[in-house]
Amino acid sequence: MQVSAYLKVSIAVAVATIALKTGAWWLTDSVGLLSDALESLVNLAGAIFALMMVTVAAQPPDVDHPYGHHKAEYFSSGFEGVLILVAALAIIWAALHRFAEPQPLQALGWGIALAIISSAMNGALAWAMLSKARQHRSMALEGDARHLITDVWTSAGVVVGLLAVQATGWLWLDPVLAIAVAANIAREGVMLVWQSADGLMDQALEPDIRAEIDTTLAGFAHRTIRFDHVVTRRAGQRRFIDMHMHMPAAWSLGRAATLRGAVEQALMSAVPGLRASIQLLPMDVEAHFDDSKDLL
Numbered sequence: 001m002q003v004s005a006y007l008k009v010s011i012a013v014a015v016a017t018i019a020l021k022t023g024a025w026w027l028t029d030s031v032g033l034l035s036d037a038l039e040s041l042v043n044l045a046g047a048i049f050a051l052m053m054v055t056v057a058a059q060p061p062d063v064d065h066p067y068g069h070h071k072a073e074y075f076s077s078g079f080e081g082v083l084i085l086v087a088a089l090a091i092i093w094a095a096l097h098r099f100a101e102p103q104p105l106q107a108l109g110w111g112i113a114l115a116i117i118s119s120a121m122n123g124a125l126a127w128a129m130l131s132k133a134r135q136h137r138s139m140a141l142e143g144d145a146r147h148l149i150t151d152v153w154t155s156a157g158v159v160v161g162l163l164a165v166q167a168t169g170w171l172w173l174d175p176v177l178a179i180a181v182a183a184n185i186a187r188e189g190v191m192l193v194w195q196s197a198d199g200l201m202d203q204a205l206e207p208d209i210r211a212e213i214d215t216t217l218a219g220f221a222h223r224t225i226r227f228d229h230v231v232t233r234r235a236g237q238r239r240f241i242d243m244h245m246h247m248p249a250a251w252s253l254g255r256a257a258t259l260r261g262a263v264e265q266a267l268m269s270a271v272p273g274l275r276a277s278i279q280l281l282p283m284d285v286e287a288h289f290d291d292s293k294d295l296l
């Protein structure tokens with residue numbers, strides 16, 4: 001099965017899980033189970049996002065988007081982050097309301113059974129996806145599987161809590177559980193929004209990758225060759241670098257181009273997916289664009 005096929009299956013499972021857990025909430029009137037159902041919404045959003053990442057973002061550059069479509073990923077994850085935050089706030093509101101007016105839970109046995117069935121389904125899917133992700137080194141698939149595993153643990157916590165409610169009759173346990181789950185959902189939402197905002201603002205490459213680049217460039221630097229004004233940015237899976245290569249003014253264009261090609265090749269093999277643009281300049285000349293000094 002292809003990675004995208006796994007993601008489509010995980011979307012279907014997320015929809016089924018939401019249906020089962022919503023049914024469990026409807027039967028029992030437990031806000032803990034309601035929050036568990038909304039947590040599955042996070043997984044649905046995550047699966048749709050991952051599918052977008054491997055389809056939209058992987059589209060080749062076209063006339064209107066000559067740099068590619070990698071940033072589609074940030075836009076969709078930011079939007080989902082906001083949706084998730086709204087869901088978390090709705091749960092907290094419902095749970096606080098429940099503290100004020102405690103209500104007896106009904107048909108707890110059925111609710112718990114539905115929650116266990118949906119968690120077993122999610123657990124099996126997460127296990128299959130994780131082994132596939134390791135085999136294909138797919139970040140999108142692995143991220144989605146990890147979300148699912150978190151969801152299974154949350155559901156287990158809610159089920160244990162409801163069993164405790166059944167045993168003790170402490171109704172306040174239910175909204176406490178709901179708020180704990182909502183806090184976790186809110187954390188995931190904030191992280192998604194934060195990551196996408198960071199990505200849209202052209203974040204620099206990861207420090208370890210930048211170190212790799214510096215080592216590669218140091219291999220070419222020489223008394224008569226200097227690299228400066230190195231700036232990097234990420235766009236989803238794609239990485240970009242802009243830089244100057246200063247050399248003796250007397251070099252022929254052919255000689256300069258040969259060295260430039262070698263540097264570009266070395267950078268691309270050191271950092272997969274890197275797209276380099278290297279400006280050729282004589283040793284004592286700087287580009288006017290960089291006079292502003294706001295670039296390093």
Ligand SMILES: [Zn+2]
Nearest residue numbers: 228229244286
């Ligand atoms: Zn320069």
